[in-house]
Amino acid sequence: MTRWALRVLAGVLGVVVGVYAAPAPVQSPIASTRTEPAPPAQVEPAPADPPPPLDGITIALDPGHQLGNHNFPAQTQHLVPAGGFKKPCNTTGTESRSGVPEATVNWRIVRLAQARLEALGATVRLTRSSNRADRWGPCVDVRGRFGGHVGARLTVSVHADGAPPADHGFHVIARPHDTVSLRLAKALRAGFDEHHLARSNYVGGGSALSIRSDLASLNLSTVPVAMLEIGNMANRADARRMTSRTGQARYAAAVVAGIRGFLRR
Ligand SMILES: [Zn+2]
Numbered sequence: 001m002t003r004w005a006l007r008v009l010a011g012v013l014g015v016v017v018g019v020y021a022a023p024a025p026v027q028s029p030i031a032s033t034r035t036e037p038a039p040p041a042q043v044e045p046a047p048a049d050p051p052p053p054l055d056g057i058t059i060a061l062d063p064g065h066q067l068g069n070h071n072f073p074a075q076t077q078h079l080v081p082a083g084g085f086k087k088p089c090n091t092t093g094t095e096s097r098s099g100v101p102e103a104t105v106n107w108r109i110v111r112l113a114q115a116r117l118e119a120l121g122a123t124v125r126l127t128r129s130s131n132r133a134d135r136w137g138p139c140v141d142v143r144g145r146f147g148g149h150v151g152a153r154l155t156v157s158v159h160a161d162g163a164p165p166a167d168h169g170f171h172v173i174a175r176p177h178d179t180v181s182l183r184l185a186k187a188l189r190a191g192f193d194e195h196h197l198a199r200s201n202y203v204g205g206g207s208a209l210s211i212r213s214d215l216a217s218l219n220l221s222t223v224p225v226a227m228l229e230i231g232n233m234a235n236r237a238d239a240r241r242m243t244s245r246t247g248q249a250r251y252a253a254a255v256v257a258g259i260r261g262f263l264r265r
Pocket of ligand 1: 064065093094159160161
């Protein structure tokens with residue numbers, strides 16, 4: 001190797017050692033030919049993780065009814081404001097033919113949806129904090145106002161229907177003259193469609209959409225709101241899905257997909 005080639009090689013190695021060496025004194029005879037000490041290695045800071053998609057968003061979920069409502073007839077039959085008229089505080093909800101209460105189905109699906117939404121960064125608030133036979137309520141007026149009270153971007157109320165046994169499939173209820181409520185209802189429908197959950201064959205003429213003005217939970221909300229009837233508990237196939245772990249996970253995923261679709265996140 002020529003003297004010139006050795007000098008080039010020494011220069012290259014010097015740079016390499018300078019880049020990779022720790023700032024401690026370098027012992028290599030090649031590197032020691034440098035007149036300036038090698039600069040400390042520059043460590044690029046790791047890029048910050050992007051915030052999760054629902055970061056900073058509060059979502060209100062309403063698992064319809066309380067398990068113990070039937071044990072408190074006086075409290076639940078008490079009339080409350082419902083949006084220009086009065087209604088009983090809360091009803092008992094329906095049940096499957098095998099006796100699984102609607103309150104429990106709604107509760108499990110909402111809890112699963114809550115966990116998924118929280119994993120995506122959302123803050124989730126529920127209208128009830130338990131599913132217990134020794135508790136009742138809250139009343140429908142409290143449920144309706146809940147989303148506004150907790151600063152939610154939207155409220156989704158989750159129910160399961162009780163209809164003749166041949167009826168099946170989900171539908172979503174929006175309130176009249178409210179394009180935002182309707183957009184939320186359609187986003188939830190898209191989430192259910194995406195998860196291959198069949199649309200109602202008895203409400204909405206194939207649209208799975210219903211507009212109702214008789215529901216306090218919708219009437220009294222000051223934030224975008226829609227109510228899901230996820231299926232018919234009296235229908236054998238719907239009830240099997242609604243009461244199974246895998247089925248409940250699928251409904252929860254569909255609810256989350258709908259909410260994300262509405263929020264475009
Ligand atoms: Zn219900």
